Amino acid sequence: MITELARNVYWVGIVDWALRHFHGYELSTHRGSTYNSYLILDEKKVIVDTVWDPFRDEWLDTLRQVVDPAAIDVVVANHAEPDHSGGLLALMRHCPNATVVVSKRGAESIPGHYHQKWNFKVVGTGDRLNIGASELVFVEAPMLHWPDSMFTYLTGRNILMPNDAFGQHLASEFRFNDQVDQEELYEEALKYFVNILTPFSPLVTKKIEEVLALGLPVDMIAPSHGVIWRKDPLQIVRKYQEWAAQKPEKRAVILYDTMWQATRRMAEAVGDGLAADGVAYKILHAAVTDRNDALVEVFRSKAVLVGSSTVNNGLLPSLMPILEEIKGLKFKNKIGAAFGSYGWSGEGVKLIEEHLAACKFPIAAPGVSAKWQPTADDLEKCKALGRQVAKAVLV
Ligand code: FEO
Secondary structure, three states: OEEEEEEEEEOOEEEEOOOOOOOOEEEEOHHHHHEEEEEOOOOOOOOOOOOHHHHHHHHHHHHOOOOOOOOOOOOEEOOHHHHHHHOHHHHHHOOOOOOOEEEOHHHHHHHHHHHHOEEEEEOOOOEEOOOOOOOOEEEOOOOOOOOOOOOEOOOOOOEEEOOOOOOOOOOOOEEEEHHHHHHHHOOOOHHHHHHOOOHOOOOOOOHHHHHHHHOOOOOEOOOOOOOEEOOOHHHHHHHHHHOOOOOOEEEEEEEOOOOOOHHHHHHHHHHHHHOOOOOOEEEEEEEHHOHHHHHHHHHHHEEEEEOOOOOEEEEEHHHHHHHHHHHHHHOOEEEEEEEEEEEEOHHHHHHHHHHHOOOOOOEEOEEEEEOOOOOHHHHHHHHHHHHHHHHHHHH
16 A cells, blocks of 8 residues: 655555554554555655564565665654664665664664664754755654654655654544544544643643744645644644643543442532533543543543542552553643542542642542442532532633
């Protein structure tokens, strides 16, 4: 499958329909993904990013339909994660003298992965490489999302290849944004931003301003995953600016786990309190909800309410990975609250509040505990908790 993006510029990537987990098992990818690799045929023949190692032979066969891999002069490695650099070893066996273009940090990470003495060229922001009629312009993009990340821009065709930025884990028979279901596209673009880029939101804002200030015309944004933005390509840049501002919606998410349904009943009563004041919410049972999808709900929501039974003087274990991720993703502008049932020791609510404090979420209302199954009075307290949080959401 080859797609011509512009004259002499080709998508030569791989569509991975079966991928369901990424970064090992850290990220769910319900709609598969693509590994986008780009070929530019000018006086110099250039590859921008390769594909994940398991697909390297298939990728080289695709490439051969257009060019002999031995004829490649320049390989740009925008980022070292193996979903983009995994084809380097196989490719470089065919063109061992090709120049491998890397960022300053890429000069550490690419050799760190492959231990080869290739002909490296280290570039920084604003550096240009003449490839014939066109030039490649490089922009370092540290922490979008690795320290080595780099954007490559092709003059003449006005194509920005920003690697992971602006990508989506979305396998499709189509290559361009205007060809796919817009709801699916934006669901995946948002999930990608939330789970990968949220902690670097201030850097996203700064980098976008820096790239826009370069005044380079952009006809296409061709990321390393998912579809290419050709229709109104800056729409995804505007979305990133909006997401990076981290202004959550006036809504709530209730995350809980339960042993014998007591904490579930409390979660629903909290929800009744939120609804009474007109605040929309979702209740997510942590033990049966995809963690990465739950994090999208956390991102959207102003209020994050967490409930757990107390077990072994602690919280139910299904909550721990998501609480850990909420802390690591450094969500901003949230408020939190805690609730839960207990039988004997009852530390759950205090522990949740400690976790929320570690996430820097101010506590919007004191937590509610219920011993054994909640009484009608306990459920009223949960409803009152929901109403207090609703008031804080609507401020
Ligand atoms: Fe798509 Fe950071 O790798």
